[in-house]
Amino acid sequence: MSSQQHPDFEQEKQHLGFTKKYIDVVIKTAETSKDQFQENMKESFNDVDWLESSMSYLSLLTNARFFEMSRDELKHLKIARKKPYFARLDLLRDGTKEKEVLYIGKTSLYSRENQEQLIVDWRSPIANLYYEGRLGDVHYESNDETYNGYLSLKRQFMIEDGRLDEIRDIDLTTTDELLQESLAKSSSNRLTEIISTIQEEQNKIIRADLNRPIIVQGAAGSGKTTIALHRISYFIYQYKENFAPEQLMILAPSRLFIDYISEALPELGVEKVRQTTFQDYVLTAINEKLSIINDNKLIHLLENPNHKESNQLAWVSSIKGSPVFQQILTKYIATIYESFYPTEDFTVDKFRLFSKKKFIQLFKDDYNYLPLYRRLEKLKAVLQNDLAKKKQNMIKKIETYYDDRIERALYRGNDPEKRRQYVSDALDKKTLRLAEIKKAIRTALPTYMRQFPKKSLVYYYLQLFSDPTQLIHWSEGHLSEKEGNILCQYQQQLFRKKQFEREDLALMLFLQVHLFGIPKELKAKNIVIDEAQDYSYMELLSLKKALDTDMFTLVGDLAQGIHSYRGLTSWNNVITNIFPRATYTELQKSYRTTVEIMEKANELLRLLPYSFPEVVPVVRHGESPTFIKRRNGKDFVRQIETQVAFLKKESYKTIAVIGKTMKDCRLLAHLFNEFSVEPVKLLEEQEKIPKDTMVIVPSFLAKGLEFDAVMIVCLEEAFSRESELDIKLLYVAMTRPLHRLFFYGERKEDFIIL
Numbered sequence: 001m002s003s004q005q006h007p008d009f010e011q012e013k014q015h016l017g018f019t020k021k022y023i024d025v026v027i028k029t030a031e032t033s034k035d036q037f038q039e040n041m042k043e044s045f046n047d048v049d050w051l052e053s054s055m056s057y058l059s060l061l062t063n064a065r066f067f068e069m070s071r072d073e074l075k076h077l078k079i080a081r082k083k084p085y086f087a088r089l090d091l092l093r094d095g096t097k098e099k100e101v102l103y104i105g106k107t108s109l110y111s112r113e114n115q116e117q118l119i120v121d122w123r124s125p126i127a128n129l130y131y132e133g134r135l136g137d138v139h140y141e142s143n144d145e146t147y148n149g150y151l152s153l154k155r156q157f158m159i160e161d162g163r164l165d166e167i168r169d170i171d172l173t174t175t176d177e178l179l180q181e182s183l184a185k186s187s188s189n190r191l192t193e194i195i196s197t198i199q200e201e202q203n204k205i206i207r208a209d210l211n212r213p214i215i216v217q218g219a220a221g222s223g224k225t226t227i228a229l230h231r232i233s234y235f236i237y238q239y240k241e242n243f244a245p246e247q248l249m250i251l252a253p254s255r256l257f258i259d260y261i262s263e264a265l266p267e268l269g270v271e272k273v274r275q276t277t278f279q280d281y282v283l284t285a286i287n288e289k290l291s292i293i294n295d296n297k298l299i300h301l302l303e304n305p306n307h308k309e310s311n312q313l314a315w316v317s318s319i320k321g322s323p324v325f326q327q328i329l330t331k332y333i334a335t336i337y338e339s340f341y342p343t344e345d346f347t348v349d350k351f352r353l354f355s356k357k358k359f360i361q362l363f364k365d366d367y368n369y370l371p372l373y374r375r376l377e378k379l380k381a382v383l384q385n386d387l388a389k390k391k392q393n394m395i396k397k398i399e400t401y402y403d404d405r406i407e408r409a410l411y412r413g414n415d416p417e418k419r420r421q422y423v424s425d426a427l428d429k430k431t432l433r434l435a436e437i438k439k440a441i442r443t444a445l446p447t448y449m450r451q452f453p454k455k456s457l458v459y460y461y462l463q464l465f466s467d468p469t470q471l472i473h474w475s476e477g478h479l480s481e482k483e484g485n486i487l488c489q490y491q492q493q494l495f496r497k498k499q500f501e502r503e504d505l506a507l508m509l510f511l512q513v514h515l516f517g518i519p520k521e522l523k524a525k526n527i528v529i530d531e532a533q534d535y536s537y538m539e540l541l542s543l544k545k546a547l548d549t550d551m552f553t554l555v556g557d558l559a560q561g562i563h564s565y566r567g568l569t570s571w572n573n574v575i576t577n578i579f580p581r582a583t584y585t586e587l588q589k590s591y592r593t594t595v596e597i598m599e600k601a602n603e604l605l606r607l608l609p610y611s612f613p614e615v616v617p618v619v620r621h622g623e624s625p626t627f628i629k630r631r632n633g634k635d636f637v638r639q640i641e642t643q644v645a646f647l648k649k650e651s652y653k654t655i656a657v658i659g660k661t662m663k664d665c666r667l668l669a670h671l672f673n674e675f676s677v678e679p680v681k682l683l684e685e686q687e688k689i690p691k692d693t694m695v696i697v698p699s700f701l702a703k704g705l706e707f708d709a710v711m712i713v714c715l716e717e718a719f720s721r722e723s724e725l726d727i728k729l730l731y732v733a734m735t736r737p738l739h740r741l742f743f744y745g746e747r748k749e750d751f752i753i754l
């Protein structure tokens with residue numbers, strides 16, 4: 001049963017009215033004075049009937065502790081006012097006679113003293129019944145205990161701006177209606193929360209064991225980004241006593257993407273989670289300002305396919321990201337460590353204080369949990385302590401030695417002059433020796449430590465590629481002589497220009513961890529990586545080492561792996577060698593695109609050399625993707641403008657023109673700037689996405705984003721069937737629209753599957 005004709009509609013409307021007013025009172029009281037509560041209550045609930053019917057709630061409120069809420073709780077309650085809850089569950093617990101009525105919302109509201117909940121948080125254990133429980137006998141787990149009961153009602157509420165529009169009683173068969181409505185909406189250019197329509201398979205991932213890493217291979221539009229954010233929200237809720245949100249981290253593919261997800265964060269209560277990119281994180285962790293030549297490589301590969309240089313570029317990237325470098329770096333680091341084994345004992349003057357054997361044993365074994373330079377610091381402190389302890393003893397020994405000699409001299413021989421001379425010499429020697437030993441005590445440690453010169457991370461990194469013979473040796477047969485030479489030459493050429501590539505960052509981070517360590521504040525308790533398919537093996541490994549935890553949520557789609565020359569082509573290696581505790585899940589259902597668009601995009605997957613299962617769109621129909629022969633110059637701009645005007649009339653709000661390369665996009669932007677009356681915005685890596693302007697975006701930057709309508713344009717650059725990268729880029733572009741897709745080009749063949 002649905003709509004406003006529902007017999008309970010009026011009653012629910014009243015309940016909503018009460019809840020809203022009630023929230024207002026709580027907010028007002030929390031913000032002003034707790035003593036004002038009764039008066040605030042009377043003022044708001046001047047309707048006597050309501051007041052009486054609400055007496056049970058009233059009694060909850062007399063407890064002053066109720067109002068002690070944190071600033072964050074207050075903020076969330078204010079947000080919740082517009083839509084306090086989205087569902088209701090009626091549950092009769094086993095062994096009880098009275099059913100419980102639970103209203104599920106984004107944030108909870110309850111009496112802290114008697115635990116009676118007015119609104120139950122969607123992340124609480126009992127709320128799982130909304131996502132997974134069928135009507136009838138149900139159970140849920142909380143604190144390792146299982147609770148059983150009978151679920152007699154599952155009701156959804158459509159509340160808009162605090163107004164109840166509709167109520168709907170649901171069972172498994174009807175849950176899709178709300179989802180369909182939500183998917184049919186227009187995109188706002190931003191990611192939003194999906195709390196009321198989370199699907200069962202998605203819910204399983206959000207609530208999967210929080211003490212284990214999780215890897216999700218999900219089709220384009222299957223909700224990976226959304227789920228990852230909801231999982232963080234769930235984590236924060238579950239561990240609110242143990243961790244602050246600042247201890248969690250989201251690694252996004254670009255700053256553009258961070259801007260894109262930013263709107264969903266406050267609603268989910270995760271806005272304080274650190275959000276950064278891999279590059280920015282590494283540069284902070286190694287504390288270096290390096291010049292990184294970024295996606296140049298992708299662009300080069302795109303613009304010069306099958307070129308000899310492109311092949312070399314791709315090979316260099318893949319080798320630097322591969323496990324071969326784990327081996328090379330491990331050997332290299334071992335060599336650096338050995339170069340720190342002292343050749344001499346630690347002596348002060350003639351006293352041997354600390355043997356080199358003991359030093360090496362501490363350095364190698366006892367402190368092996370520390371990075372190299374921290375071990376040195378520790379050892380320096382050990383020697384310093386030792387010296388401080390033995391200092392007086394050494395001085396005493398010298399004093400005793402000379403005092404004994406002087407004493408003995410006093411009784412020696414008969415010549416008083418000689419005796420006097422002898423004693424005077426001994427006294428002089430004593431003074432000299434004491435001065436010597438005091439100086440030695442002062443200088444011995446700094447002199448000893450000087451044999452361990454402090455070098456920078458960049459120094460060590462450059463050294464790694466300074467000698468091809470060494471590099472080949474450390475690779476233990478994985479690099480041929482030719483390959484070792486090519487790699488060293490390539491790196492040296494970069495270094496001469498004082499440049500580094502993104503692929504260098506993982507290796508530098510790995511070195512940093514082992515040589516200098518990562519500051520505590522840059523470690524994280526839980527990390528979410530979106531677009532994880534674009535990370536290399538070494539990037540993921542170095543991150544795990546740097547962050548000192550395997551609590552990662554990796555979400556990605558290998559079919560969209562446009563950086564697979566450096567990234568991953570399978571999750572196997574990652575699971576086996578980096579995250580062996582990980583749970584692996586696949587999502588094949590796509591929620592973004594219509595059936596018509598997804599079917600066309602699926603044709604591209606069939607052309608890829610790996611077998612990707614077809615993406616199953618949630619059944620939502622729309623217009624078929626359309627090819628339009630494009631005109632030139634001003635006429636082409638008019639053509640697009642007419643299309644945009646038409647789409648806007650159809651109420652589509654967000655529209656993007658996607659070109660294959662940045663070069664084509666720049667040409668497009670130029671054309672529009674010259675001939676268009678409407679403003680357009682060319683999106684680059686660092687941009688913010690404007691809300692009401694049509695955007696031009698290159699295919700590789702469009703990854704992860706979505707728009708109501710997309711126009712893929714081939715101006716000078718076409719997509720080639722021969723290139724795996726082109727197939728993936730076109731796939732990325734085709735899976736961006738929610739509703740409409742157009743291809744504008746000279747020839748249909750430029751779009752491979754037309």
Ligand SMILES: Nc1ncnc2c1ncn2[C@@H]1O[C@H](COP(=O)(O)OP(=O)(O)OP(=O)(O)O)[C@@H](O)[C@H]1O
Pocket residue numbers: 179182183192194197198199202218219220221222223224225226227557560591592703704705706735
């Ligand atoms: N359960 C759901 N209810 C409503 N909307 C959903 C649901 N799951 C996903 N969506 C919507 O589907 C779209 C795609 O979600 P999202 O961007 O998280 O997918 P993705 O897997 O990260 O996609 P891509 O691989 O293309 O980056 C978004 O508009 C999201 O709001």
